[in-house]
Amino acid sequence: MAYRVDARGLSCPQxxxxxKRALEATIPEESGLSxxxxxxxxNHTAMENVSRFARHRGFDVQVEVGxxxxxxxxxxIYAKGLR
Amino acid sequence: MNQRRVxxxxxxxxxxxxxxxxxxxxxxxxxxxxxxFIRDIAGGLxxxxxxxxxxxxxxxxxxxxxxxLAAVAxxxxxxxxxxxxxxxxxxGFFVIIGALVFLxxxxxxxxxxxxxxxxxxxxxxxxxxxxxxxxxxxRRGFTLGRSSRVSIGNALVLPILSAFLLILVIAMPxxxxxxxxxxxxxxxxxxxxxxxxLVVGALAQRSRLCLAGGxxxxxxxRDPHLxxxxxxxxxxxxxxxxxxxxxxxxxxxxxxAHTDWMWNFLSMATVGLGAALLGGCPxxxxxLAGEGDTDGVMAFLGMLVGxxxxxNWGIASxxxxxxxxxxxxxxxxxxxxxxxxxxxxxxxxxxxxxxTAKEA
Numbered sequence: 436m437a438y439r440v441d442a443r444g445l446s447c448p449q450x451x452x453x454x455k456r457a458l459e460a461t462i463p464e465e466s467g468l469s470x471x472x473x474x475x476x477x478n479h480t481a482m483e484n485v486s487r488f489a490r491h492r493g494f495d496v497q498v499e500v501g502x503x504x505x506x507x508x509x510x511x512i513y514a515k516g517l518r
Numbered sequence: 519m520n521q522r523r524v525x526x527x528x529x530x531x532x533x534x535x536x537x538x539x540x541x542x543x544x545x546x547x548x549x550x551x552x553x554x555f556i557r558d559i560a561g562g563l564x565x566x567x568x569x570x571x572x573x574x575x576x577x578x579x580x581x582x583x584x585x586x587l588a589a590v591a592x593x594x595x596x597x598x599x600x601x602x603x604x605x606x607x608x609x610g611f612f613v614i615i616g617a618l619v620f621l622x623x624x625x626x627x628x629x630x631x632x633x634x635x636x637x638x639x640x641x642x643x644x645x646x647x648x649x650x651x652x653x654x655x656x657r658r659g660f661t662l663g664r665s666s667r668v669s670i671g672n673a674l675v676l677p678i679l680s681a682f683l684l685i686l687v688i689a690m691p692x693x694x695x696x697x698x699x700x701x702x703x704x705x706x707x708x709x710x711x712x713x714x715x716l717v718v719g720a721l722a723q724r725s726r727l728c729l730a731g732g733x734x735x736x737x738x739x740r741d742p743h744l745x746x747x748x749x750x751x752x753x754x755x756x757x758x759x760x761x762x763x764x765x766x767x768x769x770x771x772x773x774x775a776h777t778d779w780m781w782n783f784l785s786m787a788t789v790g791l792g793a794a795l796l797g798g799c800p801x802x803x804x805x806l807a808g809e810g811d812t813d814g815v816m817a818f819l820g821m822l823v824g825x826x827x828x829x830n831w832g833i834a835s836x837x838x839x840x841x842x843x844x845x846x847x848x849x850x851x852x853x854x855x856x857x858x859x860x861x862x863x864x865x866x867x868x869x870x871x872x873x874t875a876k877e878a
Contacts, residue, residue, distance in 0.1 A: 444664030446601065446797040446813070447731065448738055452656055455739060479594050480726050483521060488739055506596070506667070 442485070443477040443507060450474065450481040451488050458492065458512070474510040482508045521725075525743060528725035529750025535714045536629050536751070537758040539577075542706035546764070546773035547633040549755075550577060550718065551626035552800040553617035554774075556818075557825035557834070558702050559683065562695050565826035568834075570700025574687040576708050578804065579680035580715015581722070585808025586677050588720035597673035599812030602662035605858055606813050609792045610820025611827070612851035613800065616788030618825065618834040619844040621775055623800045624729035624789060628748065630775060632755035634767035637775050637782050644783035645790040646733050652794020653737045655859040660795065662862060665813055673810035676818065684712065701774055719808060728802040730793035774837065781840040781848065788851045795859055 440457045442450035454474050471494065476482050486496045495513040536549030548554055554571075561572030589595040617623045620641050622630060627645065630638040652660075686694050687708055697703040705711065721727070725747060732745035759765040769777050776782070793799045796817050798806065803821070806814030828834040833847040840848075 444598075444601070444666055445661065446665070447726075448656060448734060448797070449661055451735075451739060478596070478598075479592075483726070487521065487743060488741065491739075491741060 438472050440472060440474045442481060443475050445476075445481070447480055447484055450476050451484050454485050454488060454512075458489070458494075469513045470511055471514055472512040474512065476508050476510060477506045479508075482510060485510045522743065522746065524721075525725040525727060525747040526750050528721040528727050529747035530754045531721055532625075532718055532727065532747075533632070533751040533754030534758060535718060536625075537755050537762065537764070539706045539711065539714055540764070541762065542710050543704055544706050544711075545701040545704040547630045547635060548622070548626055548701065548774060549629060550714075551622050551629070552578070552581075552804060553614050553623035553821070553825070554621075554626065554701070556614065556800070556821050557618060557828065558697075560822055560825040561697070561702060561829065562687075564693065564695050565822070566829035567695075568829040569695075569702075570697050571702040571829065572695035572697045573702040573705055574683050574694060574696075575705070576684060576687055576712040577715035577718075579683045580712045580717075581719035581801065581804040582676055582680045582808040584716035584719020584721075585723040585805040586719075586810075587716070588723040589809040592724075594723075595673070595810045597668050597670045597810045597812065598665045599668045599672060599815075600663075601665040601813045602862075603813055603816040605662060605862075606796060606816040607820035607823075608854065609796050609858065610803065610817035611824035612854055613789050613792035613796070613817075614821040614824040615828050615833055615847050615851050616785045616792065617800065618828040619785035619840050619848050620782055620789065621835050624786075624793070625751070625799070625801055627786065628729065628752050629755055630772070632752050632765075633759050633772075634765045635772040635775050636767065636769050637772060637777055637779070640779040640782040641786040644786035645730075647783075648787035648790020648792070649730055649733045649794045650737055650790075651787075652791050652859070653734055655863060656734075656738065656794065659864045660859055660862045661864055662795070662797075662813075665811070668812060670810075672812045672815075676807050676815045719805060722801060722805045723809060726802075727805075728798045730790065730799040731797075731802065733790075734794055776835050776837055776839040778835075778839045781835070781845060784852070785835075785840070785844075785848050788848055788855065791852070791855045791859070795855060795862070
């Protein structure tokens, strides 16, 4: 299981800044586990921004809605090609 | 449709509608100006008595209602709030003071440049400098805190008020003011202005278009996404101004503008810093307010009250230049924002990482 950033309730650009800092502090694990980070957000704008940012940085991104309540979106960030 | 195309199309439409509204009767290089229009609404309501800038501009209720309709249609409308509402009110108050010393919000700054007004260049440099300072604060952990769900009534207040403003501008009861001369008297027909406002509001909601966000994301994460919307506004309005013969290059004699470069720079630096701390330019605050974000509503109300003070206290500039009170207010605004920015840095905040399952 990867690191988690809880950016719920925060407005832009804070979720992206937090994701950036977290990604810079995290090295993709070599054990075959490819998920680098999961980011919790609660609005579409933040979800789009975090996803776009991670893709720009060369990661794969998968978004899940509703897993932890209606408002919560989980953006899972994977090291490219490992998923 | 991908996000990139949405933001480019939105920028292009905003640029085109801005020129169209100026042709239809709005003041020159002021087809759309969120700060000026909020100021005119404050005047129309009688909150200030500057006779030349009083009119209940239908564009602003249009932005709010257009954003609300788009957000409802896509399931994004959510009543939320509680992220330092009072500080957001104060920031909104001082952002509009900066904008009225410059004579335009960030959107009008672009429209002024696209009309050939070179004074806007100093504004843009100042705006970018303000955002740069804001970006440093954000990188250090500046936050106004988290918002959370609030009851739906909170989110309906501003849309209802917007609808009420539209009724007032059509009914024009005796207690509503409307300029007979000056910029407030120059306006497009109500229906055109409303439709343009609704379209801009809906598109800005879908695209997250934000003038401050464009520069902020370039500085903070080197992402040109929002900036491309900014560029599209400029290119389209420039092209249309050139075609329609409205382009006039120079510093002197520009419509509703002054030539004091230093205060053009400092006032827009105020707007840039305030917008970075608020998380969006004045247009974006209207859009957020329409989406149900009551923190955006607080910034909007701060702008409305700030606009009234700007004229009651002789802070707003005129074509003759900035006033002594305007200069003082700009400095006060910068100091207040610096204090809010410094106090908002959450030093204890780590990148917020928690080991989960695997670690345990």
